[in-house]
Amino acid sequence: MSTPDLSRRGLLIAGGTAAATPVVVPAQAQPHAHGQAPAAPPAPHVWEFFTGDEAAMVSAAMERLIPADPESPGAIAAGVPEFIDRQLAGSYGTGSRLYRQGPFREGTAEQGYQLPFTPATLYRAALPAFAGWTRQNYGRAFQDLDQRLQDEVLRKLETGEAVFEAAPSSLFFETLLANTIEGFFSDPIHGGNRDMIGWKLVGFPGPYAGYVELVGRHNLRFDRTPRGIAQAMAEHAHHAAPMNHR
Amino acid sequence: MRAAFGIAVAIAVVGGVAAEELLGARPDPQRIASGRAVAAGSGGQGQQGACFSCHGFDGAGQQAALFPALAGQSAEYLLLQLDRYASGARRNEVMSPIAAAMTPEQRRDVSIYYATQPVRVPEPQPLGDVMLLQRGGMLSASGGADIGVQACQNCHGPAGIGIAPIYPRLAGQPAGYLAARLTAWRDGEAPAEGASHQAMAQIAKRLSDDDIKAVSLYFASVRQAAASTGTGVLR
Amino acid sequence: MTTRLPEVDVVLVGMGWTGALLAKELTDAGHRVVGLERGHPRQTVPDFQSPTMHDELRYAVRHGLMLDPATETVTFRNYQAEVALPVRQLGSFLPGNHLGGAGVHWNGQTWRFQESDFVLKSHLEQRYGRGIIQEGLTIQDWGVTYAELEPHYDRFEKICGIGGKAGNLRGQIQPGGDPFEAPRSDEFPNPPMPQPNAAALFTRAAAEVGAHPFPVPTANLSRPYRNPYGCEMQPCNACGFCERFGCEHFAKASPQVCVLPALMGKPEFELRTLCTVTRVEYDRTAKRATGVTYIDGMGREVFQPAGLVILCAFAYHNARLLLLSGIGQPYDPATGEGSVGKNYTYQTMAGVSVFMDEGTRINPYMGAGALGAAINDWNGEAFDHGGLGFVGGGYIAAYTTGGRPIEHHPVPGDTPRWGSAWKQAVKRHYNSTLSLSVHGSSMPHRGNYLDLDPTYRDSLGNPLLRMTFDFPANDRLMADFVTDKAEEIGRVIAAPRNGRVEASRRRGRYSVVPYQTTHNTGGTIMGTNPRDSVLNRYLQCWDAHNVFVMGASTFAHNPGYNPTGTVGALALWAARAIRDDYMRDPRPLVQA
Structure with a gap:
């Protein structure tokens, strides 16, 4: 069994993520390492859940959670906002796998999440509160603040110091953080981890896997380019041959 | 009862082990x-x-x-x-x-x-029975529930383009060559040592002549765009 | 309007490991068996095939193979004085769903318990005196002995094709195996898996501190194998997607691979899926069950009469079903009377992370569910508890189960939780962090139990099970003691690698939020008399001789090992009693 992560918070976690601003183009459009065909430019994303402003705000927040740095791209380039948008518009957003019967009452931390929000209704309630609180306290939209102030705002959400009427700010923050990590590291078929940016960061080779002959080669340097579930299409494996129809 | 922490059985391993490279990972x-x-x-x-x-x-x-x-x-x-x-x-x-x-x-x-060497795209050639090809593609992608055989792509990668370094590329290989290998294993030839190769003996035994023909034709028919070279090489 | 079906010999509630084993054993003896499963049917091909099965988000994070809490969950509180609230999203444990149950998504770590575990109360009192057992702990003997179970352990290991190295063959200690294991009659049917770097580092360090490391017995197959049921298994390729996933290779022991191929299609057996059993119909005066009532996939209520009812659901579902059916006396923590729901136990988990230099590569994705090495030097009765102030223990293991990065991205404790520094730390430590698991026992306490919740209901309108649980002081002391040992081994590993060692100790109250294990045990325990237990030594209900209960809910306490090996052995032990004795002459097999 896995070693328990005893530090993990008991909030509405395990979710999707959202929002890339359309203006942000993946910063690393440079040719790929190793002769692989350059990734096709992502198809334009139609926001299903976020409004344009929400997408811009949430994207900016995610980019602070997993920022681009000189070595590797961040959450926006990895498509994390689009990932969360799709998650929230789908069954995760509508609260599948959530026990939703009342009565609802406050519990102990050990009893876990006890609010009626689904992930989608949580974002729906928290996003205007997040926008309004930031504008009220910092005078501008979150996405227009400089990075230092964006981090400050996020820390105030994380600690609950930013008090929202509509939903606990720390719950929103934890959900956003969990969703951002999911979007950064999940298979690209879900819309995030574009170009396998997250997997390349850590060296995870992806779902095409089988290593039993390598297990015993200790300390092996293994840096195979990762390949996602749908890579067959990306690598253009296809039938090029005419068939004889009988 | 054994006391906690007896005298250490000294197996002195100090410092990290030198990195082991996969052959060809950084070709000289x-x-x-x-x-x-x-x-x-x-x-x-x-x-x-x-x-x-x-x-x-x-x-x-x-x-x-x-x-x-x-x-x-x-x-x-x-x-x-x-x-x-x-x-x-x-x-x-x-x-x-x-x-x-x-x-x-x-x-x-x-x-x-x-x-x-980059994978070349050979000239297309007629492949024969389309139903066999269909069966081969299905065995590759999702396996055969009827015969208890898992999908080839679990190990050989999407459409058989290989998962380096252990699992060979099947895409674009001569159908006759692939069929000969499967038939030999089915008839009792021992596959290479190593667990993943052993699996091929079990799998081949479950394949009918038509199944062998089907997967062989299917993989022979798979082409990979010339632009994406080196799938089988670690760089 | 309830549909009444023709009577069958045996009805099984739940078609996971124990349901499959019982169905096979009883149909082999010619009995007509119906297996009721509330989930869907599913098979290795096509349902578990990769790469789609290797979707961490869908299966590990969103729990694609687990029981949907919207259908049924439990309510939870630490203490009786609190109001239990529903576990609204899965966390601490992940009950399975669908054909094969949790036997599909387990890791495959397959252990035997120690000889002392089955006679724990007698053993402890004899060895240390009565005072060794802390006030409030309700430790008891199980009513069965290891020697009686041994042939069934052996058979279950052969059914699963377990790979391992014997450490104690008929009393002779064997090099390379676990010297603290109970004596086994035979070697494992298959050799261990190759050992990865993490296990090798652990093995050397553990030996250095004087402990006795060995490869963990694994249900991830190390070579092609045909089991005693004639089912063929294939070798594991170490893809790193075991726990929370189905195996695409026929390489992880599961009902689908090891039993169902020899069961499905037999004329004596009928599988009915999407059937949720709501109660066992119980004739209180005759002290017999008449059958089970279930809701089928169309929402219709159906009564299936049966001569014999066997509960094979996941552990705490068995307790709930008995409570919903009014079979046995519910446990009352105030008086200690009653037995249904009593001795609910869990697993006391802790861990140690060793963050090493970048040159040390663990390659965590080259994994398998039970791939690794362990020591039992501080498990069970392998060590002297005199003066320690606790009973029980745990194993320490270095597993390499997989490197799926949403959930596996270890960073030192002083790393910020997000931002550039977090990202850098994730990159830095992903491939060079070794994790040691401390897998500790869980002793029963009079305040830890299961009953029906007065408020919350499942999707069919029936009361949810209410779980009241916190770790007893005994188990906290035990966990700290074993974690100290793990930390010491961690320091030996870390020293030459510029490493740092961080322990995740068992602190605070039990929480249902972070995943710990799905080893929920007890609640319908076996024992020596009807006052203290629900079941006799053959897993037969004291209060209804034609009701048997399988699974980890029968454990009187939870030792410091994974439960599945013992679950399988007990099921085969009970199956033999049912088949060779009970079916010939239905009656209580033990006189109360």
């Missing part, structure tokens, strides 16, 4: 060059036969003669096969004496050479 141009010489039959040291005469310098193999393509196959995989031919663990009338006559360095270098 000199080795590629000497591998090419081996492929040309001029590797020296009693070499018999020239690889290129059957497999080509580009490693494309020959469809009609059932000579497998080597290009884009992983160096580790190619070396394992040569070593097994040399030791007698795998037998083939043509390959066994050739591999046995090579030095370990020659086997290594020629493996690296062919692994670095």
